[in-house]
Amino acid sequence: MPHFDIIDHTADIGITAYGNDHAEVFSTAAHAMFSLITELDNVEEKVSCQIEKTEDGMEVLLVSWLNELLYIYETEHMLLKRFDIIHLDKKHIEAIAWGEKIDRAKHLLTTDIKAATYHLLSIERTQDGGYAARVIFDT
Amino acid sequence: MKAGWDGVLNKRGDCLWEIPQDYKQGMRTSGLIYASEAMIGDIKRDQAPEQVANVAFLPGIVGSSLAMPDIHWGYGFPIGGVAATRVDDGVISPGGVGFDINCGVRLLRTHLTEKEIEPKIGELVAELFRQVPSGVGSEGRIKLNDKEMNRVLQNGAGWAVERGYGEGSDIEYSEENGCMKSADPGEVSQRARKRGLPQLGTLGSGNHFLEIQVVDRIHDADKARVFGIEHTGQVFILIHTGSRGLGYQVCDDSIKDMMAAVQRYGIDLPDRQLACAPVTSPEGRAYLGAMACAANYAWANRQCITHWTRQALVSVLSKKDIGASLVYDVAHNIAKIERHRVEGNDLTLCVHRKGATRAFPAGHPDIPAKYRGTGQPVLIPGDMGRYSFVAVGTDMALNQTFGSTCHGAGRLMSRSAAKKQLKGTDIPASMQAKGVTVMAHNLRTLAEEAPQAYKDVSDVVDAAQCAGISQAVARMRPIGVIKG
Numbered sequence: 001m002p003h004f005d006i007i008d009h010t011a012d013i014g015i016t017a018y019g020n021d022h023a024e025v026f027s028t029a030a031h032a033m034f035s036l037i038t039e040l041d042n043v044e045e046k047v048s049c050q051i052e053k054t055e056d057g058m059e060v061l062l063v064s065w066l067n068e069l070l071y072i073y074e075t076e077h078m079l080l081k082r083f084d085i086i087h088l089d090k091k092h093i094e095a096i097a098w099g100e101k102i103d104r105a106k107h108l109l110t111t112d113i114k115a116a117t118y119h120l121l122s123i124e125r126t127q128d129g130g131y132a133a134r135v136i137f138d139t
Numbered sequence: 140m141k142a143g144w145d146g147v148l149n150k151r152g153d154c155l156w157e158i159p160q161d162y163k164q165g166m167r168t169s170g171l172i173y174a175s176e177a178m179i180g181d182i183k184r185d186q187a188p189e190q191v192a193n194v195a196f197l198p199g200i201v202g203s204s205l206a207m208p209d210i211h212w213g214y215g216f217p218i219g220g221v222a223a224t225r226v227d228d229g230v231i232s233p234g235g236v237g238f239d240i241n242c243g244v245r246l247l248r249t250h251l252t253e254k255e256i257e258p259k260i261g262e263l264v265a266e267l268f269r270q271v272p273s274g275v276g277s278e279g280r281i282k283l284n285d286k287e288m289n290r291v292l293q294n295g296a297g298w299a300v301e302r303g304y305g306e307g308s309d310i311e312y313s314e315e316n317g318c319m320k321s322a323d324p325g326e327v328s329q330r331a332r333k334r335g336l337p338q339l340g341t342l343g344s345g346n347h348f349l350e351i352q353v354v355d356r357i358h359d360a361d362k363a364r365v366f367g368i369e370h371t372g373q374v375f376i377l378i379h380t381g382s383r384g385l386g387y388q389v390c391d392d393s394i395k396d397m398m399a400a401v402q403r404y405g406i407d408l409p410d411r412q413l414a415c416a417p418v419t420s421p422e423g424r425a426y427l428g429a430m431a432c433a434a435n436y437a438w439a440n441r442q443c444i445t446h447w448t449r450q451a452l453v454s455v456l457s458k459k460d461i462g463a464s465l466v467y468d469v470a471h472n473i474a475k476i477e478r479h480r481v482e483g484n485d486l487t488l489c490v491h492r493k494g495a496t497r498a499f500p501a502g503h504p505d506i507p508a509k510y511r512g513t514g515q516p517v518l519i520p521g522d523m524g525r526y527s528f529v530a531v532g533t534d535m536a537l538n539q540t541f542g543s544t545c546h547g548a549g550r551l552m553s554r555s556a557a558k559k560q561l562k563g564t565d566i567p568a569s570m571q572a573k574g575v576t577v578m579a580h581n582l583r584t585l586a587e588e589a590p591q592a593y594k595d596v597s598d599v600v601d602a603a604q605c606a607g608i609s610q611a612v613a614r615m616r617p618i619g620v621i622k623g
Contacts, residue, residue, distance in 0.1 A: 008553045010185065011211050011218065037275075060398070067391055074276065074384050075333050102276070109275035110584050111554075112344040112623070114238040114387045118394065118411040119214035138214060138238045138387075139345060139554075 004032040007136065013111070014136035018126065025123065025133045026062060026093065027083035030069055033137070034080055034099075036111045043079045043107065045098040052094050059121050062133055065093055066116035077102045114138040144188045148172070148179070154208070154605040158192050165407060166195040171203040172210060173540070173606040178598060182210055190217040193409045197222060198417075199229020201481055201488055207495045207545040208602035209594075213237070215412030218494035221543045224418065226476060226487045230406065231423045232415035233393040233430070235491030236474050240389060240430055241437035242347075242381030243470040244518040244546075245313075246529065247445065248367040249452070250462035251374040253353040253618065263351065263455045264576045264619040270447040271349055272341045273623040274580035279340035281443060288332055291339065292324040295435030296468075299442035306464075309442060311507055313468035314497060317438040321476070323428025327385075328392050331429075335385025335436055340443035344580070344623025346588065347380040348520075349448065351619035352527060358611040362513045362531055366466050368613045375615055376452075376463065377527055378444055379520055381472065382437035389433045393426045418476075418489050427474070434473060441468060466529070467516040471496050471546040477505075479541055490541045498532030498544040498609045506532075517609050519600055521548045523620045524575060524590030528600045528611055535607035544609035548596035557592035558584070570620070579622035588622055 007014035015032040019025035034040060051068055055061040072078050080099035087094040102109070115138050123133045151157045151171070156179060158170035170191035174182055182188065187210050194216055195204040201223045210219035215234030224230055256263060272279050283291065291298045296310055296317025310316050342349060352375045357363045368375075382389075400416035400423075401408060408414070416422035449463045474491045481488075499506050499515040506515040517530040536542050552560065566585045570577045579585045586592070603609045 006555070008555045009212065010550050010553050011213070013554065055395075056399075060395075064395075071330060071334070071388070077276070108581060108583070109344075110581060112275045115391050117214040117238075118398075118414070121411065136214060 002028040002031040004028050007134070012136060013139050014134060017133045018130060020130045022058065022131060023085040023088045025131045026065055026088060027085055029062060029066060029133055029135060030083045031081060033066055033069065033113065037073065037113060038079055038107050038109055040081045043081045044100050045082050046100040048096050048098045049076070049078065050096055054092050056091060058090050059123055061091065061093055062123065062135065063116045063118055063121060066135060069097065070113060070115065079107060111139055144183045144186050146188055146192065148188065154602050158188060160195070163192050165409065166192055167200050168195050169203045170195055172206040173602065173608060174208045174210065175598070175602040175605060178208065178602060185212040187212045187217040190215070191220065193413060194220055194222050196408055197224055197230050197232060197413065197415060198406060199224040201225055201486065202541070205540055207543065209494065209545045209547055209549045209599045211549045213493065215410050216491070216493040219545065220493045221491065221495045221540055223479065223488040223490045223541045226418045226489055229418055229489060230415035231418045231426060231474055231489050232413055232491065233390050233397060233426055234412045234414065235493050236390070236430060237472040237493050238387045238390040239381040239472055240386035241434035241470045242472040243437060243441065243468060244520055245378045245441045245445065245468040246466040246518050247376040247448065247463045248466050249374045249376070250460065253372040253374060256374055256456065259455055260576050260619055263451065264578050264621065266451040266455045267349060267448060268578040268621050270451045271444050271621060273343065273621060275344040275623060277341040277343060277623065278337040281340045283336050283339060285332065288336060289324045291439045292327060292432035292435055293322050294318055295438035296442040299439045304443045304446035309445065309465050312465035313438060314470050317442065317468065319431035319434050321427055322431035322435050324432055326425045326429040327389060327432045331385050331388035331392065334388050335383065338383040338385070339436065339440055341383060342380050342444065342621065342623055343383055347623055348523065349444065349621040350377045350523065350617045352377055352615035352617050354613055355526065355616045356614040358613060362612045365510065365513045366516055366529060366612060367464070368529065376448055377518070377520060378441055380440060380444065382433040383440065385436050386433040389429045393429060396422050396425065430474060434470060438468070467518065469496050469518050477541070488541065492543055494546050495543045496546045497542055498536040499542045500532050500534045500537050503537070517544055519545060519547060519596060521596030522590040522593035523577065523588060523617055524570060524573060525595065526597070526614045526616045528596065529613045529615070530600060530609040530611050533607055533610060536609060540608050545599045545603045548593045548599060550592060551594045552592045554587040557589055558586045561586040561589055561591070575617050575620060577620045577622065585622060
């Protein structure tokens with residue numbers, strides 16, 4: 001199961017996503033973000049989409065990856081829950097995301113996330129040798 | 140994340156606090172927070188004052204880095220932040236505008252009375268809910284192609300009126316006449332357009348709303364009369380929404396460009412979300428052109444919603460003359476190029492208002508002729524259970540805050556704390572008991588918007604009045620609420 005915490009601030013929402021490596025952190029952060037948008041138990045892995053992004057640095061790439069997923073969610077009406085990272089380095093990510101089209105009868109959309117922000121953005125080593133990434137959303 | 144803020148804050152007046160320039164190396168000026176003594180404890184509970192200090196790093200900043208009484212923690216800029224930079228050698232920061240470009244509020248007056256609509260309030264709220272698309276990811280009834288989208292981005296509310304969504308006078312009573320002429324549709328990405336195409340004419344979700352309100356207190360009868368606020372019990376409509384996905388994408392696109400610009404121009408910033416570029420640089424100009432497009436989209440959005448609101452009122456009340464005319468429409472997330480007199484010099488400035496409302500005084504040329512004797516109407520929404528305010532801009536605001544004041548209440552509880560505390564509460568039923576009919580797409584998240592989750596907006600309005608940057612004219616209480 002993806003391991004993450006919700007940062008619950010008075011005005012806004014963020015996440016801390018944990019993983020053994022950067023790829024796991026990226027997929028967990030995406031899962032955490034969609035868990036804010038809807039109840040992921042009600043989402044099936046029916047269709048997939050490919051994502052590719054290039055940015056200057058791992059942290060910026062993380063925000064860019066999440067905003068790309070929000071763009072797909074909004075323009076393709078896709079709720080995504082599984083994220084297979086095919087390639088990830090400091091500047092580049094390639095992934096396949098799985099989920100299904102929004103069905104208003106089945107899916108309750110709970111939070112309108114405007115964007116992942118760069119505010120307090122960090123990816124750090126944890127004491128157990130893994131990684132933790134923090135992202136704050138504008139909601 | 141640090142919890143409370145324990146920086147230096149010096150009292151400079153009854154409702155004025157200063158963060159000195161030497162608080163942090165790199166600040167180019169001081170920070171000033173407009174708030175009452177009672178509010179300061181709350182403000183120091185998070186890092187919002189640090190963000191006021193961070194904004195003081197922006198090159199070309201004029202005066203102080205300012206925060207209005209509803210200041211709270213944001214990204215880069217605090218919400219409630221105001222910063223003016225010189226156009227000649229200063230910067231523009233998309234973070235000083237925010238993702239929801241031209242999020243704003245529009246107030247419609249009617250000839251109706253509470254007594255008249257009370258028997259039909261349920262029907263009226265249901266019809267408004269049907270006519271005005273709302274909710275997370277809501278899509279609208281307007282079908283646009285790319286060519287038509289260019290006209291929306293170029294002409295704003297004017298586009299909507301031309302297409303039959305409203306009246307000519309709507310344009311007159313809107314900040315910028317509902318259209319920033321600096322719009323450059325060529326600077327709006329395909330991605331932003333794609334997000335915006337299906338969403339024009341939608342309310343969205345979160346704290347966006349459409350409310351039927353009645354006047355419950357008049358603070359300044361003379362000014363109220365000029366605004367068309369005649370008596371208690373008179374019905375008004377308040378609409379709060381912005382530029383939807385189009386604006387979010389314009390902001391996201393520009394922050395990336397600006398992060399590269401920060402490197403290119405060698406700008407030293409304490410927070411990446413403050414990314415900026417010189418106002419006159421290609422990056423700065425591109426953002427201003429795109430931002431104006433998103434602002435125009437938001438004005439067109441509020442204009443379409445206005446039209447459907449009128450239709451709903453006319454059809455439910457079977458009455459033609461409801462008199463639904465605009466009091467005013469204000470943008471509270473925006474950057475504007477404005478002329479201001481600073482220490483005896485007339486300067487052209489880029490005024491960032493991030494969760495702050497323009498509050499120009501009587502006599503200012505940029506406000507409609509009808510309001511030249513009173514000052515510009517300032518619309519300050521509160522929570523869905525208590526009240527909202529109509530205020531007016533002042534000379535003090537123009538002299539001290541580049542003509543700016545507060546924009547709303549601000550949250551008291553986090554979303555999940557609100558949900559937890561109100562678990563099991565039937566919000567629509569408890570609101571109904573207080574005389575407020577509520578309809579929302581998502582009843583589970585409605586708790587996030589419960590009155591208890593918000594601060595009392597009257598404290599904010601009082602602090603702004605104490606500081607002299609706006610004056611209350613009337614108070615309205617909601618009787619019908621549409622939430623996303």
